[in-house]
Amino acid sequence: MSGGGLDVAKVRADFPILSQEVRGRPLVYLDSAASAQKPQAVIDAISHFYTHDNANVHRGVHTLSERATAAFEAAREKVARFLHAKSDKEIVFVRGTTEAINLVVQTFGRKNIGPGDEVLITALEHHANIVPWQMLCEQVGAKLKQIPVDTRGDLVLDGLEELLTPRTRILAVTHVSNALGTVVPVKEIIRRAHARGVPVLVDGAQSVTHFSVDVVDLDCDFYAFSGHKLFGPMGIGVLYGKKEHLESMPPYQGGGDMILSVTLEKTLYNRVPYRFEAGTPDVAGAVGLGAAIDYLGQVGLDAIATHDRELLAYAEQALKAVPGVRILGQGRERSGVVSFIMEDIHPHDVGTILDREGVAVRTGHHCAQPLMQCFGVAATVRASMALYNTREDVDALVRGLHKVREVFA
Secondary structure (H helix, E strand, O other): OEEOOEEHHHHHHOOHHHHOEEOOEEOEEOEOOOOOOOOHHHHHHHHHHHHHHOOOOOOOOOHHHHHHHHHHHHHHHHHHHHHOOOOHHHEEEEOOHHHHHHHHHHHHHHHHOOOOOEEEEEOOOOHHHOHHHHHHHHHHOOEEEEEOEOOOOOEOOOOHHHHOOOOEEEEEEEOEOOOOOEEOOHHHHHHHHHHOOOOEEEEOOOOOOOOOOOHHHHOOOEEEEEOHHHOOOOOOEEEEEOHHHHHHOOOOOOOOOOEEEEOOOOEEEOOOOHHHOOOOOOHHHHHHHHHHHHHHHHHOHHHHHHHHHHHHHHHHHHHHOOOOEEEEOOOOOEOOEEEEEEOOEOHHHHHHHHHHOOEEOEEEOOOOHHHHHHOOOOOEEEEEOOOOOOHHHHHHHHHHHHHHHHHOO
16 A cells, blocks of 8 residues: 555554544545545644633744744745745735635736736636636726637647737736636746746646755745645635735725734734735644644655656556546646546436445546536546555545446446
């Protein structure tokens, strides 16, 4: 049960939820792209904070507040190192990827996008990287354009220069497709966009879980991800932004801690990143996210990436042997996800029968309806893998699919 130098049996022991049974069968969790499970170290870190250090941050002079503030800011520093950012001042805590993108839309976007301007996205995007831009374009009279996808699930980049016009104000692109697992060549896209003076936001919700990300090397202007997909708690996420962008952006929300001084006549806003963190933050969430980053560092991102590639290759071969299964998305590089349909059987029915076998997968459009339309389907079955999954999990999935065929025979 090991692969790529990763001791998967040891890793699995760190995740207490995986030891349970579902419907009388051992749980096989293949839904990490929706939300990853939490190691005991993360659970313990959150519990310890609430047991020993719980207090509000930044404004208190008593001991608990000082400890809570130190833990919160230590988590920010861990995130900065994790993304290889130049400074922890480029790290803004938010609720998740969705809020991070909305923050950029409502600050950078509103400041820089007007009537007749263009926003460029891709056909691979999650709704979280479509709808906020769509809303802004409708409100200000801008145009939303997209980079198309081919039948394999790769972006068609041959016409990128034509799509990047003098009116393009930002390009927003996913790093890894949540629906297909396609790894997008974001570094090349960023280079070509920057050559035209276009800033780039990267949705990293599905990438940080599977391989190391270096925002300086990528040279992205913004990078967003969610804690709960990174084996951390729900309700916490991160927006990385180049300092020069953050300093030029107006506040996202008003309230406490995003200010330096307030009078009835005028408010002076706090420095970055605090001007974007109005109100009491999710301190325990940040602490849990920091613990998740520590855990991944101990396991090793390189070992995780190798394990991911090997397990995905095994899963694809195993699924191709199941009668009636058609895999969607065969891109040049993929990570973590295999999405498929079964002939004449609705994905929801497949998922329901798999659940009876103890196998948890995701079915539906995966918040990527425009992409589903490109492939001519309404929904798929998505099996998404993480560092705790094994070949035995894939084998259980395959056995479950054969059970599906028997039910619908």
